[in-house]
Amino acid sequence: MELECYPTADRPPEIVPGRPQRAWMESFADRHPYRCLPLTMANTTGWEILCPMSFSAEWNGGVYQEDITLIPDNPHPDFHNFAKSHFSHGVITFHPGYLFRTPPGWSMMAQGPPNHVKDGIQPLAGLVETEWLPFPFTMNWIFTRPGRVSFRKGEPFCFITLVQDKPLAEFQPVIRPLARNADLMGQYTAWEKHRTEFNAKIYRGDPEATKEAWQRFYFRGEYPDAVAEPPKDHVNKRRLKAPKFGG
Known part of the structure; x- marks a missing residue:
């Protein structure tokens, strides 16, 4: 293209x-x-x-x-x-x-x-x-x-x-209770648990958490506790093509 x-x-x-x-x-x-x-x-x-x-x-x-x-x-x-x-x-x-x-x-x-x-x-x-x-x-x-x-x-x-x-005109935004989607609810709960525990460790000055500095689940395209298969098309770096001259 x-x-x-x-x-x-x-x-x-x-x-x-x-x-x-x-x-x-x-x-x-x-x-x-x-x-x-x-x-x-x-x-x-x-x-x-x-x-x-x-x-x-x-x-x-x-x-x-x-x-x-x-x-x-x-x-x-x-x-x-x-x-x-x-x-x-x-x-x-x-x-x-x-x-x-x-x-x-x-x-x-x-x-x-x-x-x-x-x-x-x-x-x-x-x-x-x-x-x-x-x-x-x-x-x-x-x-x-x-x-x-x-x-x-x-x-x-x-x-x-x-x-x-x-x-975009074909999309219908729908608001649903998270509990209606059991898989997504489990993934969210696992993330929330890890996030809360990690922030608490940072607040206490836990040396291991301080050294880690930040959680990398999204950056790496991973689910906490491996609750699901990681996405195969996750991207954490994008380098688009520069223009070239064409006939």
Whole structure:
């Protein structure tokens, strides 16, 4: 399967597979947040589109386009086509520089990089039917308060991932008592028992638990007490393919 990326600019931004690293995760003692597999998997389940230059953006709180000021750190010939004040009301519009085409049944979710925290500004997410769309979309960020923010060269301003969104309408959410599912109830009870005992040991300063530091059932794709066969398709590291040039 192919994700077709057609440049719409002479020098389109670089696209790279999603990277697991986040500055705030790195700042924790022992890089503790990386033990949370859902975080790192979210970080890498898609591709990043990177800023081709560094620039600052400042919003004075007004509702007009001219109330946002965008200034590149250094002169860049593509800046005026890359980032703009288009929608007003504190919204910055980025042009990703590509027209994307996905296989039938697949759409593209364009959003901010997962778990990439940026003070004072919030990325907006959009779902795009790229299986047929013959023109590109924009990526937008909205200021959360008046002030100044910076985007650095090489920083992701857009994160794209693919979803089969049409079948979602076929799903019916159903709320059931956990006791109705005996197998799942047993698996949950075993996990809860281990979790409670492990946290109690950590609280008491138990040397063995302290050395272990965290439980790895989910990271390894295991059930506590081996109450069921482990999943064969569990993934704890994702490295997507980088774009290549094709005819």
